[in-house]
Amino acid sequence: MSKVQTPRPIRGTQDIFGADAEAFAFVVETFERVRKLYRFRRVEMPVFEKTEVFARSLGETTDVVSKEMYSFDDRGGESLTLRPEFTAGIARAYLTEGWQQYAPLKVATHGPLFRYERPQKGRYRQFHQIDAEIIGAAEPQADVELLCMADQLLKELGVDDGVTLQLNTLGDADSRDSWRAALLAYFQAVRGELSEDSQERLERNPLRILDSKDPRDQAFVADAPKIDEFLTAEAEDFFGAVTAGLDAAGVKWQRLDKLVRGLDYYRHTAFEFVPDEGSVAANALGSQSTILGGGRYDGLMESLGGAPTPAVGWAAGIERLAMLVGEREPERLDVAIAVEADELVAAAARIAPELRLSGFSVEVVVTGSGRKRYDKAAKLDPAYLVSLQVRDGLAGYSARSQIDDNRETQIEAIIGKHVRL
């Protein structure tokens, strides 16, 4: 007779409960509220797509595509992938569902994403993001609006203190290509002196050398070619319009000309909200610093076979935001009913739903001895604690109230219909 082994949860998944779950819900609720202020429309997206949706749009050589995707063949032999991000799927829907008719389209969503990575603080294999996109808008004001929304969201979550918007432009396709070529030539010349990781990056993604943490690289990074030297006039104007818009809107930002983002599709504006070094926020997040990131992805639609379509968007990690939000307890219980005599279970069964229909939160305690029932009810820390009992053969109640008079009267009117004071 072998004992049944309880299955373990999958590495990198979370069972979120209690204060953490409250914080998670607070992030999502706040996002929903803010998104409506900016008139972003809610969309629900599939959790999995054909593998090519991500492989083609993110770039074959990116880490996400080359080693982090949860891909599998379905029964028809087709390769499917659990989404590692939102943008590619939304772009696909924009093309296949005829959403072009709504352009410029502002959409928002949230939900789980999957990446096969080593879990650590603030990083999970199944994680959750909130996401906002503006598709079919080429004007810099779209970038500004999106960043304003992000800024307001962080403020309303109360996590803006010690968090800075870092902003960069990667230029248009021409700017980016010539900058990339210059960087490649520059780093190739000192190849042997770079860290092993960066020699690797030279092959696959030279831009990433710029944000290497290795001191051996940083000496060269300081003097590396700057994107500003390669910007076309149009790209420079565009970035100027974005920064001017942010200034007008009162959104604080910081130029970081070595900020690049991991995915191939980014053009022009790229940004991240990052906690300041040494801040409480930075400490809470461990080494995973970015809480919200995004940018413009004008080239993405073409990689999925669509017409050239300008677009800009961002996503933020719900778990990381929840860590900054900190402890959040559920709202205080309104009424606890200790049913101290079994004859009164039926009375409680009538009182509780009536109270709830009137908008009070209610817990009923019916197990253990009378004394224990009162104890359990008291431990729920209700604003109004009522004990139902039989005295001299008659149903009665007594109460301890910390609720305002008006609500107390309302509660006692309902209780009084079923038992006497």
Place this chain on the structure above:
RNA sequence: GCGAUCGUAGCUCAGUUGGUUAGAGCGCCGGUUUGUGGUACCGGAGGUCGCGGGUUCAACCCCCGUCGAUCGCCCCA
């Protein structure tokens, strides 16, 4: 994929240079002889010390392996 640290009760953790029967708090169950009281007191259940080897008269403790977790690198939200 690489590195570091850590695995003792449902949870958070004690556990002496290796020495009888491995402890506490919380939680759970029962009691405190019907109590207008409180977030009390008393008692009980619950552990093959992650798993497998080894060293030893003797291992929760030392060694090796393995699995798992945490944190970091890479990368990212």
